[in-house]
Amino acid sequence: MRVLVGGGTGFVGRNLARLLKSNGHEVTVISRKPGPGRITWVRQKQEIPSKGLPPCDAVINLAGENIMNPLQRWTDKFKKEVTNSRVETNRVLARAIASAEKPPEAWLVVTGISFYAPSETAEYDEDSTGGDFNFFSRLVRACEAAARIPGDSAAAEVTREAVVRSGFVLGREGGAFPSMLLPFRLGLGGPIGSGCQYLPWIHVADLAGIIAHVLESKNVTGILNGVAPSFDTNKDFARALGAALNRPALLPLPAFMVNAVFGSERGEMLLEGVKVLPRRTLESGYRYAFPELGPALRDILSY
Numbered sequence: 001m002r003v004l005v006g007g008g009t010g011f012v013g014r015n016l017a018r019l020l021k022s023n024g025h026e027v028t029v030i031s032r033k034p035g036p037g038r039i040t041w042v043r044q045k046q047e048i049p050s051k052g053l054p055p056c057d058a059v060i061n062l063a064g065e066n067i068m069n070p071l072q073r074w075t076d077k078f079k080k081e082v083t084n085s086r087v088e089t090n091r092v093l094a095r096a097i098a099s100a101e102k103p104p105e106a107w108l109v110v111t112g113i114s115f116y117a118p119s120e121t122a123e124y125d126e127d128s129t130g131g132d133f134n135f136f137s138r139l140v141r142a143c144e145a146a147a148r149i150p151g152d153s154a155a156a157e158v159t160r161e162a163v164v165r166s167g168f169v170l171g172r173e174g175g176a177f178p179s180m181l182l183p184f185r186l187g188l189g190g191p192i193g194s195g196c197q198y199l200p201w202i203h204v205a206d207l208a209g210i211i212a213h214v215l216e217s218k219n220v221t222g223i224l225n226g227v228a229p230s231f232d233t234n235k236d237f238a239r240a241l242g243a244a245l246n247r248p249a250l251l252p253l254p255a256f257m258v259n260a261v262f263g264s265e266r267g268e269m270l271l272e273g274v275k276v277l278p279r280r281t282l283e284s285g286y287r288y289a290f291p292e293l294g295p296a297l298r299d300i301l302s303y
């Protein structure tokens with residue numbers, strides 16, 4: 001397949017591109033910066049809107065300003081950038097697909113499990129409601145709405161649409177995990193806040209694996225939760241990471257410090273959790289390489 005990947009230069013994108021190429025697919029990345037094997041977005045060169053979609057069989061969008069960048073203050077301006085970088089890129093691609101002479105077979109976007117309302121007891125799957133209680137859940141709803149192919153287009157008939165709602169992605173070359181390692185290595189790591197909040201996580205190899213599985217399956221559509229099929233709390237995570245590093249992991253990171261670094265709205269993402277089951281992902285036939293936390297962490301720490 002010829003696959004176009006928006007935001008393919010990022011952490012998940014690089015892992016996905018490697019997997020797709022090793023499965024025999026051709027990958028073109030859409031980025032803000034031009035380069036070999038890349039095309040650019042709307043705001044720079046008008047490439048996608050003016051020239052339309054290049055010939056391709058599948059389109060994926062992973063683009064988005066890094067929400068948890070601790071160096072970025074949580075201002076209205078940054079929130080707008082966080083929103084536009086996802087909603088507008090999804091909209092541009094959905095419209096380009098709708099007006100393509102030969103629409104692609106598959107169109108997939110990655111959003112997040114912040115769609116579901118935090119709870120220590122409720123259990124969510126892909127059919128659960130959400131998307132309406134805070135900035136992040138409304139952001140997911142807006143991203144998924146912007147990605148919908150207009151119903152009156154030919155593409156709506158022929159293009160499979162899918163959304164992967166990802167949990168906290170674990171890997172060495174990106175996401176939040178690498179910045180957590182130093183305190184844990186020094187024996188200064190521990191649970192965040194109470195530690196009782198659920199932490200839906202996924203090994204980056206499995207997130208890339210689920211996306212490739214959707215593209216290659218021919219009949220998978222709709223929402224899939226991109227989380228491992230095991231329920232772990234933040235305390236379980238700290239314990240497992242401490243064990244994998246052979247260090248104590250007992251020092252809790254207090255809520256006030258999280259809020260001081262990230263601001264209270266972003267801090268909620270770390271201090272509150274959700275229990276999310278990948279029911280449709282499992283039913284679709286995807287087999288996880290890393291369904292359990294301990295082996296996932298040991299694998300990541302081994303390279």
Ligand code: NDP
Pocket residue numbers: 007008009010011012013030031032033041062063064065066081084085086089110111112113166167168169170174175176
């Ligand atoms: P990265 O930050 O590593 O990469 C995202 C890519 O998006 C960048 O490489 C960049 O590409 C592009 N991008 C960044 N800002 C903008 C912008 N303002 N406008 C257009 N493009 C932009 O993210 P990940 O790979 O970790 O995540 C991929 C997707 O998965 C994101 O949408 C993220 O929200 C979602 N997700 C990730 C999770 C995680 O734990 N990592 C958890 C849940 C969801 P370039 O510079 O080439 O333009």
